[in-house]
Amino acid sequence: MLTGDMLRRSAERFALKPALIWQDTTTSYCELDTAANRCANALLSRGLAQGSKVGIICRNRPEYAVAFFGVARSGHVLVNISVLLADEELRFVLNKADVELLLVEAAFADKVSALRERLPKLREVVVIGGEGSDFDAMLAAQNSTPPSVELHEDMPFCMTYTGGTTGLPKGVLASHRNRAITAQTVAMEEALDERDIVGIVTPMFHVAALNIMFQPAILVGATCVLMTGWDVREFAALARRTGMTAAFMVPTQVAMMIADDGFDPADYARFTKLSFAGAPMPDWVQHDVLEKLPGLRMTQIYGQSEVGVLTSLRHWYLPAKLGSIGRQAYNVDVALVDREGNPVPQGEVGEIVSRGDNVMLQYYDEPEQTAEFFRGGWAWTGDLARMDEDGFIYLIDRSKDMMISGGENIYPKEIENTLYQLPEVAECAVFGIPDDKWGEVPAAYIQLHPGAALSEDRVISHCTAMLARFKRPRLVRFVDSFPKTAMGKIQKNVLRAPYWNDEEERKK
Secondary structure, three states: OOHHHHHHHHHHHOOOOEEEEEOOEEEEHHHHHHHHHHHHHHHHOOOOOOOOEEEEEOOOOHHHHHHHHHHHHHOOEEEEOOOOOOHHHHHHHHHHOOEEEEEEEHHHHHHHHHHHHHOOOOOEEEEEOOOOOHHHHHHHOOOOOOOOOOOOOOOEEEEEEEOOOOOOOEEEEEEHHHHHHHHHHHHHHOOOOOOOEEEEOOOOOOHHHHHHHHHHHHHHOOEEEEOOOOOHHHHHHHHHHHOOOEEEEOHHHHHHHHHOOOOOHHHHOOOOEEEEOOOOOOHHHHHHHHHHOOOOEEEEEEEEOOOEEEEEEOHHHOOOOOOOOEEEOOOOEEEEEOOOOOEOOOOOOEEEEEEOOOOOOEEOOOHHHHHHHEEOOEEEEEEEEEEOOOOOEEEEEEOOOOEEEOOEEEOHHHHHHHHOOOOOEEEEEEEEEEEOOOEEEEEEEEEEOOOOOOOHHHHHHHHHHHOOHHHOOOEEEEOOOOOEOOOOOEOHHHHHHHHHHHHHHHHO
C-alpha cells in the first residue's frame, strides 16, 4: 500500500467525516485529501528530482498532516526534524539529509534564517502559519487533481533522525511498505477503527506519533485530535470536549495524567484505549491507571524507528504479565539471539532482532552503520531481553548500557526495577560510572514523589537485600527532574557524560 492511498481510501469512505481536529478548526477527510493533492502538485512544480528530500520543522497542526501525505504523493522524501534541536544539530541534520526544500513553522523560521548561509543544499524555505502563510499560498496556487507520479511500495518516502553510535544523529530511511506494515500492525494490536477519536499528543516529528498513531488512525478512518504542546490539564479538557477514545502516550504523560491534582474521571469518560511506549512504565503508574480508570484498556507496544512495532502487551494480560513488553506483534518476525546470531534458549538473555517488510531501508548515507544494523538476515535492535515459557518478552537493558564491573555483567534496568519497589520512587535512572578498582560501578539518580522522603542508606540497604552485592549502587543522587527526549526517555548519556569526561581528563 502506498502512503497516499491510505488517505485516499479513507476519504472515499468517509468524505465528510472529521479527519483532524486542531484547536477550533476541523478538517474533513475530503478536505485533507484535496489539500494533500495540492501540496504534492506544488512540490512537483518546484522541479525537484524524484526522491529529493523535503524537510519539515513543525509542531502538531493540520499542515503537518497535509505535508505528510502531500510529500508521499509527490515521490519525494519527507525528513521529519525535531523542533528541539540546537542550532548545530539542526545544521548537521539539514545538510546530512540533503534537504532541498524546507517547510518550517513560523515559530522556528528565525532559527533557520540564522543558519541559511551554512546550508548550501537548501534551495527554498516555505513558512507554515503566521501572517500571510507561505504554505497556504503555495497550496492555493495549485489544482487539486491527484498528481501523475509513478510510485511503488519499496520507494523511500520518509526519514526520521535518531541517536547515532558516533554521537551524531542518523537518518532512518523508510519505504511506503515499511510504514504500511507498521500501520496495519498497530491498527490490529490497538483495535483502532473508524469510530475512534484519537489523540495525537506526542510530537509528530517522532515516529511514535507520526507512523505509530497518526498513520494507523488515518488508515482506519478515525478522527485525529492534534495537541500542539503537552499540558496535562489541557489534555483532560481536550479529552472531555472531543470525546477522545484513544491515544498514544509516553509513560511520563500517563504518570502526569493519573497523578494530576485536578484528576477527574469524568474527563476521560470515553477514553478506552491507551497505548504507550518510549520508556519503561513504572508499575505504580499502571496500578493507578487500573484503579482510577478501570474502563481504560492499556496496550504496551515496543519498537524502534528502524523496525516499527515489534511486540504488544494487551490489557487482558495484566496484571499477570506486568513487567513484560508482550509477545511478538501481528505481522512481524522477532527473535532473541546471541552475538553470533543463534537463537538463545528460553529464559536466557539475548538481543532482540527482527526481519521483514517492517524494517527500514537503511541509515541514510551511513553504509557502515547500516551494515552493522543488518547482520545475518536480521535487524539488530541493541536491546537485550529474555522470553518466558508463554512467549512473553522481558526487556533486560540496552546492550550499550550494560556495565561490566569486575568482570560481572550488570544490567541497569534490573537495578531500576528494584528501586521502583520503593514506594517513594517516582522515576530513576541507573548507569555506569568509572571506578579504579572495578572498571565501572552503578550510579543511581532518583526522583521522588512530591512530599516523599528517602535516604541514601535506605536505598543501598534495599538494593543489597534484593540484589547481588556487586549490583548495589555506589552513588545515589536525588534529583528534581531528568533530562528527557521528546519521547520521554531519560537521557542517560547526559547524566553519564560528566563522569566519563572527567575520567578522560584524569588519564591525560
